Amino acid sequence: MAVLLNCSSRSNRAAEQRARLWELLRERGFVAEVLCAEKGPQLGELARRVARGPYDLVVAAGGDGTVNTVASAIAGTEKTMGVLPLGTVNHFAKHLGIPLTLEGAVRTLVEGRRVRVDVGEVNGRAFVNNSTLGIYPGIVRGREALRKRRGLNKWVALALATASGIQRHERVHLRLVLDGQEIELETPFVFVANNDFKLGDVDIGRQRPPCSGELGVCVAHAESRLSTVKLIASAVAGRIHKSTDFSILRTTALRVEAPHRRLYVAADGEVLRMATPLCYRVRPLALRVVAPLSSELNAGSRRREDPSRRIAALGG
Numbered sequence: 430m431a432v433l434l435n436c437s438s439r440s441n442r443a444a445e446q447r448a449r450l451w452e453l454l455r456e457r458g459f460v461a462e463v464l465c466a467e468k469g470p471q472l473g474e475l476a477r478r479v480a481r482g483p484y485d486l487v488v489a490a491g492g493d494g495t496v497n498t499v500a501s502a503i504a505g506t507e508k509t510m511g512v513l514p515l516g517t518v519n520h521f522a523k524h525l526g527i528p529l530t531l532e533g534a535v536r537t538l539v540e541g542r543r544v545r546v547d548v549g550e551v552n553g554r555a556f557v558n559n560s561t562l563g564i565y566p567g568i569v570r571g572r573e574a575l576r577k578r579r580g581l582n583k584w585v586a587l588a589l590a591t592a593s594g595i596q597r598h599e600r601v602h603l604r605l606v607l608d609g610q611e612i613e614l615e616t617p618f619v620f621v622a623n624n625d626f627k628l629g630d631v632d633i634g635r636q637r638p639p640c641s642g643e644l645g646v647c648v649a650h651a652e653s654r655l656s657t658v659k660l661i662a663s664a665v666a667g668r669i670h671k672s673t674d675f676s677i678l679r680t681t682a683l684r685v686e687a688p689h690r691r692l693y694v695a696a697d698g699e700v701l702r703m704a705t706p707l708c709y710r711v712r713p714l715a716l717r718v719v720a721p722l723s724s725e726l727n728a729g730s731r732r733r734e735d736p737s738r739r740i741a742a743l744g745g
Contacts, residue, residue, distance in 0.1 A: 430454075430538075431484040433476055433499055435491030435515065436465040446515060446531070450490065453535045461488075468494055476502035485509065486719075488538065492516015493558060497697035500716055501555040504548045509717045511538045517583055518629045518698075520558050525720045537721050545714035547641055549623035552703050556623055556696040557716070560709070562685070563601050563618030563649075565628070566693035566700045568593075603687050607646065607680035620647035621683065621709055639679060642713045646678040683709035 432454075434447055447463055454461045464479070466472040472495065479487055480502040488511035489499035499510055513534045514522035528534050549556045571590030575581050581589070603619065605612040620628065622645035625638040639645040685692075685707040694703045 430459055430461040430486040430488060430511075431479045431482065432461050432463045432488040432490050432513070433472065433479065433495065434463055434465045435468050435472060435495040446490070449531060450513070450535070453532060457535060457539050459538075463490075468498075472498050473502075480506065480508065486511055486538070488513055490515055493518060493520050493697045494699050496521045497555065497557060497699060500548060500557050504555055504712065504715045507717070509543055509719060511719045513538075520627060520629060521624075521697075524558070524624050525718065526723070527721060538719055541719040541721050543717050544720045546716050546718055547623055548712040548715040549621065549644060549709065550712060551621070551694060551696060551707055551709050554696050554701060554703070555712075558697045559623060559628065560621045560697075561618060561628065561695040562603075562692055562707070563616060565618050565620075566695040569695055569698060569700050570693070601687065601689075601692070603685055605646070605648070606684040606686065607678060607682065612648075614648065614650070617649050619649070619685070621645070622647065623711070626677070636677060642681060642711050643679050644681070644683060644709060644711055646680060646683060648676050648678070650675065681711065683707075685709070 432450065434450070436447075447465060450463060454463075462484075464475055466475045468491070476487075476498050486509050487499055487503055489496045490513040492514070493516055495516065496510075496512055503510055512522050512525065512527050513531060514527060514529050515531070519529060522529065522534070527537050546557070549560065551560050568587070568590045571593055572583070572586040575586040575589055576583065579586075600615045600617050602615050603613070605614070605619070620626075620633060622633075622639060626633040626636065626645055626647060633647055636645075685705070687705045687707075689705060691702050691704055692707065694701050694707065
């Protein structure tokens with residue numbers, strides 16, 4: 430087993446987590462290589478190297494960005510991904526039902542079962558949760574700039590960046606091509622869901638998750654700054670499904686055309702600058718992951734039990 434630990438923390442937390450992780454794995458009888466890397470190109474290169482190695486189980490120890498990096502490297506292979514949720518939001522771990530404590534997550538690696546889940550893709554870049562364009566990538570970039578420049582807490586920086594994004598009220602002109610339809614619109618954001626309709630802990634859709642092989646496409650129609658504020662407030666309050674400024678579509682593939690040569694796109698919270706058009710697709714059941722035995726997943730119809738039974742067999 431290889432464990433990829435996101436060591437981009439500015440404190441001693443990463444070193445403490447690494448020591449505790451070694452202790453818990455030894456207690457469970459695992460022989461593991463714990464590899465530490467900074468988030469970004471260093472972690473991506475490490476994940477690709479591990480994917481080419483002899484490991485049966487590759488564990489993402491970090492937040493959703495770390496999960497995305499590991500999933501991108503091993504999707505479509507016979508390797509299995511484990512998750513140790515050490516990030517802030519841990520959306521994918523919550524989706525799988527993985528305990529958010531380190532002890533509980535390590536226990537899941539031993540006692541859990543292998544299941545297969547879909548992987549979304551935009552211009553060849555994988556995502557396991559969602560991808561967003563419009564106002565949200567700008568908010569993420571603003572949040573990270575504030576954290577770097579002023580050393581702010583992540584949630585404080587997010588609130589300030591969101592207020593700034595709403596103040597600018599930037600809308601993007603897009604043409605969406607999906608399942609034979611063409612939709613032309615100006616919108617503050619488009620949200621493409623791979624598993625459910627949550628952006629972090631905010632439930633955007635409150636509808637059934639996409640089925641296996643589907644993407645859920647959420648489109649905001651807010652035409653003014655006030656409409657955008659109301660839409661975000663409805664999402665936070667869990668009432669966005671009642672809004673007339675919001676619609677949800679389902680598709681097997683999506684093409685997004687724009688007048689700009691490049692757009693900022695968020696994939697599992699990581700912001701990338703991508704060439705247009707943006708081509709979204711689903712890779713059905715392309716990723717094998719370890720889930721708790723009792724987990725039904727939020728999207729039961731997307732889950733398929735792997736015939737190799739329990740992951741505990743990897744421990745010898």
